[in-house]
Structure formats: structure tokens, C-alpha cells
Amino acid sequence: xxxxxxxxxxxxxxxxxxxxxxxxxxxxxxxxxxxxxxxxxxxxxxxxxxxxxxxxxxxxxxxxxxxxxxxxxxxxxxxxxxxxxxxxxxxxxxxxxxxxxxxxxxxxxxxxxxxxxxxxxxxxxxxxxxxxxxxxxxxxxxxxxxxxxxxxxxxxxxxxxxxxxxxxxxxxxxxxxxxxxxxxxxxxxxxxxxxxxxxxxxxxxxxxxxxxxxxxxxxxxxxxxxxxxxxxxxxxxxxxxxxxxxxxx
Amino acid sequence: xxxxxxxxxxxxxxxxxxxxxxxxxxxxxxxxxxxxxxxxxxxxxxxxxxxxxxxxxxxxxxxxxxxxxxxxxxxxxxxxxxxxxxxxxxxxxxxxxxxxxxxxxxxxxxxxxxxxxxxxxxxxxxxxxxxxxxxxxxxxxxxxxxxxxxxxxxxxxxxxxxxxxxxxxxxxxxxxxxxxxxxxxxxxxxxxxxxxxxxxxxxxxxxxxxxxxxxxxxxxxxxxxxxxxxxxxxxxxxxxxxxxxxxxxxxxxxxxxxxxxxxxxxxxxxxxxxxxxxxxxxxxxxxxxxxxxxxxxxxxxxxxx
Numbered sequence: 001x002x003x004x005x006x007x008x009x010x011x012x013x014x015x016x017x018x019x020x021x022x023x024x025x026x027x028x029x030x031x032x033x034x035x036x037x038x039x040x041x042x043x044x045x046x047x048x049x050x051x052x053x054x055x056x057x058x059x060x061x062x063x064x065x066x067x068x069x070x071x072x073x074x075x076x077x078x079x080x081x082x083x084x085x086x087x088x089x090x091x092x093x094x095x096x097x098x099x100x101x102x103x104x105x106x107x108x109x110x111x112x113x114x115x116x117x118x119x120x121x122x123x124x125x126x127x128x129x130x131x132x133x134x135x136x137x138x139x140x141x142x143x144x145x146x147x148x149x150x151x152x153x154x155x156x157x158x159x160x161x162x163x164x165x166x167x168x169x170x171x172x173x174x175x176x177x178x179x180x181x182x183x184x185x186x187x188x189x190x191x192x193x194x195x196x197x198x199x200x201x202x203x204x205x206x207x208x209x210x211x212x213x214x215x216x217x218x219x220x221x222x223x224x225x226x227x228x229x230x231x232x233x234x235x236x237x238x239x240x241x242x243x244x245x246x247x248x249x
Numbered sequence: 250x251x252x253x254x255x256x257x258x259x260x261x262x263x264x265x266x267x268x269x270x271x272x273x274x275x276x277x278x279x280x281x282x283x284x285x286x287x288x289x290x291x292x293x294x295x296x297x298x299x300x301x302x303x304x305x306x307x308x309x310x311x312x313x314x315x316x317x318x319x320x321x322x323x324x325x326x327x328x329x330x331x332x333x334x335x336x337x338x339x340x341x342x343x344x345x346x347x348x349x350x351x352x353x354x355x356x357x358x359x360x361x362x363x364x365x366x367x368x369x370x371x372x373x374x375x376x377x378x379x380x381x382x383x384x385x386x387x388x389x390x391x392x393x394x395x396x397x398x399x400x401x402x403x404x405x406x407x408x409x410x411x412x413x414x415x416x417x418x419x420x421x422x423x424x425x426x427x428x429x430x431x432x433x434x435x436x437x438x439x440x441x442x443x444x445x446x447x448x449x450x451x452x453x454x455x456x457x458x459x460x461x462x463x464x465x466x467x468x469x470x471x472x473x474x475x476x477x478x479x480x481x482x483x484x485x486x487x488x489x490x491x492x493x494x495x496x497x498x499x500x501x502x503x504x505x506x507x508x509x510x511x512x513x514x515x516x517x518x519x520x521x522x523x524x525x526x527x528x529x530x531x532x533x534x535x536x537x538x539x540x541x542x543x544x545x546x547x548x549x550x551x552x553x554x
Contacts, residue, residue, distance in 0.1 A: 049532055069535040078536065085533040088493065089465075090551035098537050098547075152537065 002046065002156055002188065003045070007055035009041055009211075016041045017052070018211040024190065026203035027182045030219065031192045033208035039192045040082065042208070043158045046190070047079045048072045053110040059156065073154075080149035082160035082192075084141040087132045092117070092144055095132065099151040119177050120147045123169075138165045150177050155187035163195045171197045199223055250281065251415040255349030257318040264314065268343075272314040273300055275328070277321045282549070289313055299329035299361075302342075306335030306367070314343045317360070322352020322386050327359045330377040338370040346376070346390055348414070350382035350508030364395070366402040374406045380413030385414040398431060400455065409436040410445065411553060419447040427484075435464045436553045439472035439500070449542035450479040451488065465493050467549050468500030472545075479507040482515025488534035492521040495552060 002024040009017040017038045031039045044050040046057060052093040057065045064072055074080075078099075086096075096113040104112075114124030120143040130136060132144070142165045148155055163174060175198075178189050191198060199205060202219035215222055250258070254276055258264050267274075272290035274282040279339060280300075285291050292301045302313055315330065334340065350356045366372055380388035390410075398404055410417060423431050431451060439445050440499040451460045460480060468474045480488035492504040506519035526548050534544035 019400050047536060070538060071533065073536050073538040085529045087530060087548065088552050089554045094551060
């Protein structure tokens with residue numbers, strides 16, 4: 001269970017996150033909201049990439065606010081970046097080897113890495129020895145990024161817009177990756193997304209705007225509220241989506 | 250061979266035991282072991298230190314190992330090795346030099362390797378330089394490689410110096426005839442007060458020539474690297490040169506790509522980049538459980554892989 005208590009983050013005199021408090025213990029939790037609402041900042045603070053200006057983070061009761069990225073990674077948090085990082089010279093197998101379970105023989109580890117690549121729709125034989133450099137397309141990098149985060153099998157996995165740029169790969173397969181990850185870890189998967197198909201499978205949805213949690217409830221309920229709001233907006237009757245949620249939830 | 254010499258041999262030629270095929274192992278200035286085959290002969294030069302390696306026409310899928318190891322502090326040598334590769338061969342040559350210096354005097358190996366690759370032959374050349382030791386004496390190496398590729402010949406060079414050498418001047422010069430091609434991957438890591446200079450120059454003198462030169466360097470500590478890569482296109486040919494470097498601490502890197510075309514059908518490209526390790530690369534590896542230091546090492550190892 002992840003608890004965020006009064007998390008604040010300021011940069012360049014601007015408040016990016018304003019007193020965010022959440023308790024996260026479901027399978028799939030989606031974070032959504034307009035651009036610039038603080039979604040990526042929130043995930044980076046959970047991973048330790050950014051330090052909050054104030055507040056506290058607890059993972060299964062342990063205060064991890066002061067812990068480094070490495071300590072959090074080894075303590076059970078993984079992160080799939082929105083913009084995957086490229087490395088000259090490092091191959092897919094090098095990073096998957098780092099990500100995956102290190103038990104078993106080299107052949108077994110290799111097989112596991114290949115299975116994970118297949119899960120994200122990449123032919124393992126074609127990709128396992130490819131360099132993670134500019135020769136891979138954005139879509140290929142994105143799938144490998146998802147595979148690496150999933151391969152770690154940690155109790156909390158953070159995905160920053162995993163669906164962006166995966167083009168030909170099906171959502172069903174992406175969802176299968178999440179489902180398998182949950183089956184194996186019994187942990188929590190926190191996903192930033194704007195995609196209805198991902199929001200539809202979320203147990204809970206966090207709606208952020210201007211650094212504030214405007215709504216945090218069952219996914220189904222929030223989706224109903226959002227749909228109602230869109231209909232009202234189309235009829236020229238309603239204000240912004242977030243205002244509807246603020247009033248209705 | 251003692252434990253230090255065995256370790257050096259492992260480092261420069263990845264050999265735990267004597268290799269299969271032809272070889273000549275030079276240890277502390279003398280030939281320690283040699284083997285020739287029906288198609289590969291190795292002959293000691295009479296007029297100067299060094300050997301001639303003569304590979305008969307049509308020799309395929311064979312290798313030659315000629316590692317040099319120095320474990321005697323203060324030893325200085327200049328060695329000339331000439332490779333005569335007949336027509337229609339396909340061979341791998343593994344060279345390299347390892348110096349272990351635990352004494353107070355400088356140890357130094359200078360070598361000139363000359364390759365005469367005949368028509369239609371393919372050669373893969375692997376050369377690794379390595380230094381270690383706790384002595385105050387320096388470990389110095391100055392390799393020169395001169396390559397003459399005849400019509401349709403191909404050569405792939407993988408050369409590296411991954412730390413341990415205080416001062417080096419690495420010169421590689423190649424001339425290509427019609428339809429000849431060359432690929433050079435050169436890797437250098439310098440640290441502490443080390444200095445490395447590398448000069449690679451390829452002249453394509455015949456139509457259909459092709460060259461791809463990639464130099465990767467990492468300079469950390471107070472080290473200095475100067476890399477010059479030059480391609481001359483004197484015919485209808487294609488050439489690509491890339492200097493890519495990572496700079497760390499107080500390291501200094503000077504990268505100079507140079508292209509010269511004397512024929513309107515020569516197509517030459519160069520790229521050069523120097524930069525530090527990207528923060529996002531470190532962050533990514535840290536999110537996978539590595540410390541910052543481990544992440545840095547993995548990035549460097551991959552870059553020089």
C-alpha cells in the first residue's frame with residue numbers, strides 16, 4: 001500500500017502539486033487529467049526522481065520520503081518512462097537482464113527475457129541483441145520500456161503514458177501485460193493515461209488538475225461522471241470537466 | 250609463463266591456453282611460443298625485431314594469434330610485424346599487447362603492423378591494449394598499423410585500449426584500391442593523468458571503395474584524448490567517419506574529423522559528438538536498482554562495447 005500525505009512540489013516559484021494526499025492499494029489505478037496537471041511530477045516523486053517540497057510517502061507503512069531512487073527501486077518500485085531513454089552500445093538483453101529475475105541459469109534468464117519481449121509484441125529473436133539506440137523507433141523503444149518495468153515484477157509499478165506511441169500493438173496485449181504483472185506481484189500498478197480503454201479497466205481513477213486531486217474514486221464512477229460532463233458540454237450546458245467532478249463526486 | 254603473464258594473455262587475447270591454429274606469443278622481448286600451419290607461416294625477421302606472417306592464397310576460416318606481453322619493468326621494444334595475405338583468403342588475426350609494470354622504470358612497446366591484403370581477401374583484425382601494475386614506472390604503447398587493401402579486399406578492425414596505458418600514440422593508415430572496403434571501430438578509455446592520441450587516415454583510391462570509421466572514447470579523471478579521423482576520397486567512393494566521446498570529471502577531448510575529396514563522385518560524411526553521460530540515462534538505470542556509480546560504469550561499458 002502506498003500512502004501520500006500532503007505532498008507538495010514547487011518549481012520556479014510555481015506550485016506543481018498542492019497538498020496531495022492519497023492511499024493507493026488497488027490493482028490498477030489510473031491517473032488522468034489535463035496536460036500540466038502534475039501527473040508525471042507525482043509519479044516522479046513516488047519514484048524519488050523528484051524530491052517533494054513537503055509531505056511524506058509511505059510504502060507498506062515504511063517512510064520512503066528520504067530514500068534515493070536506487071533504494072526505492074530495490075525496495076519494490078519500478079518506473080516506465082513516458083520518453084524511453086536511449087543508450088549507445090547497451091543492448092535490449094543487457095537492460096532486460098538487469099530488470100528481470102536473476103535466478104536460474106543464463107539460458108533460463110534468456111528465455112524469460114524473450115517471453116517478456118513477446119508479450120509486448122516484439123519478436124524476441126529480432127530484438128534481444130539490438131542496441132537501445134536511434135536505430136529503434138519510438139514505438140519499439142516504448143514497448144521495450146514497458147517490458148523492462150514489467151520484468152522487474154515489483155510490488156508497485158509506475159507507467160507514465162504507456163499507450164502513447166505503441167501504434168500497431170493492441171491495447172488488449174498491453175492490458176494482458178498489466179494483468180500478468182498483477183497476478184505475479186499482487187501489487188499495485190499506477191498508470192498515467194488519457195486513454196478511455198485504459199481508464200475503463202482501472203479499479204480507481206485519480207483526476208488531477210492544477211496540482212490538486214479533484215476526484216479519486218472507483219474507475220466506473222469517475223468514467224460515468226466524465227461521460228455525463230462531455231454530454232453536457234456538447235449541449236453547451238456545463239463548465240469544464242473538472243468542475244463537474246468537483247461538484248459531483 | 251607465470252601468473253601475471255597468463256593474466257595479461259587472457260586480457261589481450263582472451264586466451265586461457267595456447268590457441269588453435271597459427272600463433273606467436275612474444276613475452277618480454279622474445280618469442281615464447283609459436284605454431285605454424287600448412288597455410289599460415291610465421292618467420293622471424295633477420296634485419297630487425299619482429300615477424301612476417303605469410304598466409305597462403307585461398308586460406309579460409311583460419312586464425313592467427315600474435316599477442317605481446319611485457320611483465321619486466323623497464324623493458325622497451327620496437328617490433329615490426331608484416332602480414333602478407335594471399336588472394337581469396339578469409340582469416341581472423343588477433344593481436345594485442347599487455348604490460349604489467351610493478352617497477353620504477355617505464356615499460357614501452359612500440360609496434361608497426363603492416364598488412365598487405367591481396368585481391369578479394371577478407372581479414373578481421375582484433376587488437377586490444379591493456380596495462381596494469383602498481384609500480385611508478387609508466388606503461389607506454391605506440392602502435393602503428395599500415396594497411397594496403399588490393400582490389401575487392403575487405404578488412405574489419407576492432408581496436409581498443411581500455412585503461413591502464415599512461416601514454417599512447419595510435420596511428421592507423423589505410424589505402425584502398427578499387428572495390429575495397431574497410432571498417433574500423435576504435436575504442437579508448439583514459440583515466441587519471443593518461444594521455445592518448447589516435448590518428449586514423451583512410452585514402453580511397455579506386456572506384457567502389459567504402460569505409461566506415463567509428464571512434465568512441467571516454468576520458469575521465471584528468472586524462473586527455475586527441476582523436477583525428479581523416480578520409481580522402483580520390484575516386485567514386487563512400488566514406489563515413491564518426492567520433493563519439495563521453496567526457497567526465499576534468500577530462501579533455503579533442504576530436505578532429507577531416508574529409509578530403511579529389512573526385513566529384515566521392516561521397517564523404519563525418520559526425521562528431523562530445524558530451525557527458527546524460528542525467529536521464531543514469532536515472533533510468535537507477536530506477537532499475539543500480540547506484541549512480543554502477544549506472545555510470547554500465548553506460549561506459551556499453552558505450553565501449
